[in-house]
Amino acid sequence: MLKYKNKKFVCHIDLGMELIRGKWKAVILCHLNDGPKRFLELQRITCGVSQKVLNEKLTELENDGLIFKTTYPEVPPRVEYELTDLGKGLFPALDLLEQWTVKNYPFDKK
Amino acid sequence: MLKYKNKKFVCHIDLGMELIRGKWKAVILCHLNDGPKRFLELQRITCGVSQKVLNEKLTELENDGLIFKTTYPEVPPRVEYELTDLGKGLFPALDLLEQWTVKNYPFDKK
DNA sequence: CCGTATCCTTAAGGATACTG
DNA sequence: CAGTATCCTTAAGGATACGG
Numbered sequence: 578m579l580k581y582k583n584k585k586f587v588c589h590i591d592l593g594m595e596l597i598r599g600k601w602k603a604v605i606l607c608h609l610n611d612g613p614k615r616f617l618e619l620q621r622i623t624c625g626v627s628q629k630v631l632n633e634k635l636t637e638l639e640n641d642g643l644i645f646k647t648t649y650p651e652v653p654p655r656v657e658y659e660l661t662d663l664g665k666g667l668f669p670a671l672d673l674l675e676q677w678t679v680k681n682y683p684f685d686k687k
Numbered sequence: 688m689l690k691y692k693n694k695k696f697v698c699h700i701d702l703g704m705e706l707i708r709g710k711w712k713a714v715i716l717c718h719l720n721d722g723p724k725r726f727l728e729l730q731r732i733t734c735g736v737s738q739k740v741l742n743e744k745l746t747e748l749e750n751d752g753l754i755f756k757t758t759y760p761e762v763p764p765r766v767e768y769e770l771t772d773l774g775k776g777l778f779p780a781l782d783l784l785e786q787w788t789v790k791n792y793p794f795d796k797k
Numbered sequence: 798c799c800g801t802a803t804c805c806t807t808a809a810g811g812a813t814a815c816t817g
Numbered sequence: 818c819a820g821t822a823t824c825c826t827t828a829a830g831g832a833t834a835c836g837g
Contacts, residue, residue, distance in 0.1 A: 578734065581792060587714060587732065587733055587734045588714060588785075589785050589788040590717045590784060590788065591710075591713070591714050592788050592792055593713075593784045593787065593788035594707070594713045594714075594784070596788075597704070598708075600701075603700050603701070603703075604698060604700055604704075607698070622697065622698075623697055624688065624697045663791060666790075666791065667784075667787055669787075670781075670784040670787055671700060671780075673779055673780035673783055674700060674703045674704070674777075674780040675699050675700045675703060677776055677779075677780055678700065678702050678703035679699050680776075681773060682691060682702060
């Protein structure tokens with residue numbers, strides 16, 4: 578039994594999965610690997626997930642140290658999200674998962 | 688936009704994550720990589736998750752073709768779960784995730 | 798030992814409206 | 818454009834009891 582942030586985990590993979598849990602976190606991380614993205618770009622990538630949900634996920638990822646954001650003091654506001662070094666280290670695993678999926682699920686487009 | 692089993696996914700990583708979503712699936716898959724396990728062994732590994740939940744997850748993994756089970760006609764019954772080839776192919780990604788977690792979260796034991 | 802059924806609680810996700 | 822607030826629906830997980 579292991580502990581992190583007052584939560585209990587039965588093993589390391591359990592904790593690792595916790596950090597990318599939810600419908601959108603892995604998707605966000607994968608796309609941020611290509612470079613910084615603005616809020617609206619991420620919303621487009623996620624096919625229009627609501628602002629509330631997208632913000633929730635971005636905040637959680639930031640709190641877990643996987644991404645950080647830069648706010649430019651302009652009008653209208655501009656904010657960019659990008660991976661931290663910790664977040665970049667997670668990419669190889671996500672990349673392998675994606676490759677496995679592409680290989681085994683050549684599924685219908687549209 | 689991609690489709691699989693009547694569900695929609697925004698990209699491949701989205702589908703890949705869907706298959707290992709939930710509190711226990713990745714944990715089960717990782718431990719099955721060491722070899723076949725019985726129901727009670729898996730329950731012990733998951734620190735006593737309820738039978739209902741464990742069965743749900745095992746059934747979902749089986750339906751997705753990641754594991755299969757062998758039922759031995761004995762009394763008391765004996766059932767063994769193990770990875771399919773498809774499931775084995777997923778292990779490298781999970782293994783990388785675990786390594787990343789071990790490296791970055793050397794957290795408190797117990 | 799393994800699996801099912803029932804009931805319950807909480808967490809996740811979405812719709813919408815509003816603000817600087 | 819980015820973020821917050823409110824409300825709502827559904828999905829996930831757990832407790833318990835029972836049956837082959």
